[in-house]
Amino acid sequence: MVKLLAFVLLCCVVCFSGVRPEDVTARLYPVDCVVPSCVTEQDRATIWPFEDPNFFVRCEPTGAPWELVRHPCTDRRLFHFARQMCTVPGVWEEPCADLPGLEPLQPCAEVRCDSAADLRRLWPTEEPSTFLQCIPQAAGGIAPVLQDCPHGLLFSGRYQACITVHRWQRECSFDGENTPGPTGGDTDPTTTEIVTQPPPSSTTPEPVWTLCQPPLCMQEDPILYPHTNPSFYWQCVPRPTGFWEALMRPCAASTYFHYGFQHDLCRRNVTDRFSVRGVTDTISTRDTIKWSGLDGLGPRTTSISSSTSSWALFFIKRLPFTRILLS
Numbered sequence: 001m002v003k004l005l006a007f008v009l010l011c012c013v014v015c016f017s018g019v020r021p022e023d024v025t026a027r028l029y030p031v032d033c034v035v036p037s038c039v040t041e042q043d044r045a046t047i048w049p050f051e052d053p054n055f056f057v058r059c060e061p062t063g064a065p066w067e068l069v070r071h072p073c074t075d076r077r078l079f080h081f082a083r084q085m086c087t088v089p090g091v092w093e094e095p096c097a098d099l100p101g102l103e104p105l106q107p108c109a110e111v112r113c114d115s116a117a118d119l120r121r122l123w124p125t126e127e128p129s130t131f132l133q134c135i136p137q138a139a140g141g142i143a144p145v146l147q148d149c150p151h152g153l154l155f156s157g158r159y160q161a162c163i164t165v166h167r168w169q170r171e172c173s174f175d176g177e178n179t180p181g182p183t184g185g186d187t188d189p190t191t192t193e194i195v196t197q198p199p200p201s202s203t204t205p206e207p208v209w210t211l212c213q214p215p216l217c218m219q220e221d222p223i224l225y226p227h228t229n230p231s232f233y234w235q236c237v238p239r240p241t242g243f244w245e246a247l248m249r250p251c252a253a254s255t256y257f258h259y260g261f262q263h264d265l266c267r268r269n270v271t272d273r274f275s276v277r278g279v280t281d282t283i284s285t286r287d288t289i290k291w292s293g294l295d296g297l298g299p300r301t302t303s304i305s306s307s308t309s310s311w312a313l314f315f316i317k318r319l320p321f322t323r324i325l326l327s
Contacts, residue, residue, distance in 0.1 A: 028052055033096035034081075034166050038066035045152035046084075046164055049095035053078040056086070082167040083159060108157075108172035113142040122240060124157050126174050131155040131162075131240075138232070138250040149240075161240040217244035223262070224249075230256040 028051045036048035038059035044066060048057040056079040060069045073079055073086035080087040081095035111123040113134035123132040123144065132144040149155055149162035156163045157171050215225045217236035221244060225234040234246045251257050255264035 029094050029096070031095055036068055038068060042152055042165070045150075046166070047079075047081075049079060049081040053092065053095070055079065082156070082163040083161055084153065084164050105170065105173040108174050111144045113144060122155070122157070122160050124155055124172065128154040128168065128170075135247070136250060140250075140253070155240075214246040214248075217246050220244070224257070224259070226257060226259045233257040233259075 077086035153162035221236040
């Protein structure tokens with residue numbers, strides 16, 4: 001009897017110790033650090049936490065002028081109050097957990113765009129509503145470009161994202177960065193040239209649909225899209241807000257972008273540019289496009305003229321097992 005009781009006790013201990021960390025979704029977390037409100041414009045731009053992290057609360061103009069409406073997170077994600085988005089449980093943080101102490105403040109790192117790690121990193125500025133991102137330039141090279149956070153958010157180097165003002169705190173200081181060391185020498189501060197993107201003109205007419213306009217990016221869209229200028233193309237890239245946005249990329253020197261090949265071509269093989277309404281002699285008649293497909297499916301062979309509409313290339317791109325002979 002004693003052995004049986006010991007065995008039952010051991011089974012109970014094993015069962016209770018097997019609770020996974022992901023079971024935080026079954027708990028309720030008090031939201032006592034903020035009071036959800038829709039009074040000011042800042043409040044209406046904020047997404048508020050809910051005691052159940054599977055949900056969040058947002059201000060919407062329903063019924064009353066503004067009303068708090070609860071929404072669920074999808075794909076088994078939890079609402080991250082600081083990031084203002086639903087994230088996977090592995091990076092989720094309690095909405096009202098104490099922020100780590102950052103005193104004394106260290107000097108902010110000077111922006112650089114030398115290594116691959118630098119290109120993946122976002123850099124702070126003295127204005128917390130902006131940040132710097134290393135982006136390839138049309139004239140060649142890579143330069144830091146000033147980017148703006150969405151309304152109501154401030155940039156955090158710790159999160160590498162724009163976060164809500166209710167969870168933001170200063171993480172570094174811009175004072176004394178250029179203080180000369182004890183070894184003497186040249187004390188002139190060195191500054192990095194910052195490229196600012198010009199604001200869109202307000203006098204432009206109402207936009208008209210064209211085939212080469214910036215695409216509407218879905219999540220993790222790997223396709224490169226044509227630009228009205230054949231020396232550029234559009235690429236969908238992730239933004240700090242969690243959304244994907246079309247970014248204009250330059251082609252290499254002396255090359256044009258080809259949508260069918262999904263890469264640049266030497267100009268001597270391109271007899272005309274990629275038009276917004278069609279392709280006119282886009283590649284020479286000697287070129288052959290052979291799409292690698294799925295073995296055993298019997299790839300088709302289709303002969304098309306060199307004046308084929310760009311819509312044909314659009315659908316051909318989505319049929320990778322098709323072999324195309326341009327005549």
